[in-house]
Amino acid sequence: MVTIKDVAKLAGVSTSTASRAMHDSSIISEATKERVRQAMAELDYSPNFSAQNLVNRKTNTIGIVLPVRENQDSLGDNPFFMQIIQGISSVCSQNDYMVSLATGRSDRELEKNTQTLIRSGNIDKIIFLYSKKGDPIFTAVKKQRKVSSVVVGQAYDAPSPNIHYVDNNNYQASQDATKFLWEKGYRHIVYAYTDMQELVQSDRYEGYRTYATQKQLTDYSLHLSRTNDEANVAKLQSFLADHPEVQAFIACDDIQAIRLQRLFKIIDVAPDRYAIFGFNNSLITKIASPALTSVDIFPYELGEKAATVLLGQAENSQNQTLIIPHKIIERESTPSLTVKTN
Secondary structure, three states: OOOHHHHHHHHOOOHHHHHHHHOOOOOOOHHHHHHHHHHHHHHOOOOOHHHHHHHHOOOOEEEEEOOOOOOOHHHHOOHHHHHHHHHHHHHHHHOOOEEEEEOOOOHHHHHHHHHHHHHHHOOOEEEEOOOEOOOHHHHHHHOOOOOEEEEEOOOOOOOEOOEEEEEOOHHHHHHHHHHHHHHOOOOOEEEEEOOOOEHHHHHHHHHHHHHHHHOOOOOEEEEOOOOOHHHHHHHHHHHHHHOOOOOEEEEOOHHHHHHHHHHHHHOOOOOOOOEEEEEOOOOHHHHOOOOOEEEEOOHHHHHHHHHHHHOOOOOOOOOOEEEOOOEEEOOOOOOOOOOOOO
16 A cells, blocks of 8 residues: 655655645645655555544544434435535535535434544534524534534524525525416415424425415415325325315425325326425436426535535635525426416
């Protein structure tokens, strides 16, 4: 295995000089740094970052905290999280940083895993891929003054120099989604969600409700479980029986939209009986049947911006919250109705 001693020997410098050159020390000349870089390339040498972290008490790793899920498979199956992690990883790779994930099936497990991640890896940079009021994990991390954090989601806490937020305007995006359906002729629209404690879901509900109130539409909401399809079937059947006038559903995200399509199939409802509108515009929207209209919130860009802000490289990074725009992508799941708009 190639070591730093091999690099130093090939470059014609001491081991300590090679190490300083790799860390771009100002006391090393550019000519020497270039010789060391050429030696590294020729030998295909990669620095042992873990060993350096132990010695220097510094880290080149960003921690990523995923939301609590009882079934961790649901995280891996969700394209939103995969895309946002890809965006983070792209920026980290360009800056010689690595990423490490913390997950958990409960608040207690996630808090323990996050604290272990910080201590064992000596990590002082964290990205939260969710925003949730009263979250014990975020509260615990916030108390560690040496740790800087970026939250992908709504800012709900007092401003802090160590905490930034990267988000979409989910309230406006949901108003736009409701307006889109209203202009298509839909007058009885349901908001389907899984957990209103997650601020992205509550923001989207508030946007829906605001536009529904403005147009004097009935405010419908339907809670569906992430894991219990048997209970979901019974709840959906009961809801539709109580509200036969319903025409369309705005799902809190694309996974919920796909869940609705599957539930309609189980209860033998025609796939085009109800319009369905999702959020995130993930890959599954294109292969759904019918293909799903969705709000593109650009998750890859969210990840890129979160990592860039955390590494202090973003323009206007002093702003506590940076907003990424959204865009409605229309597909077959929201055909126009033959209803005259007012």
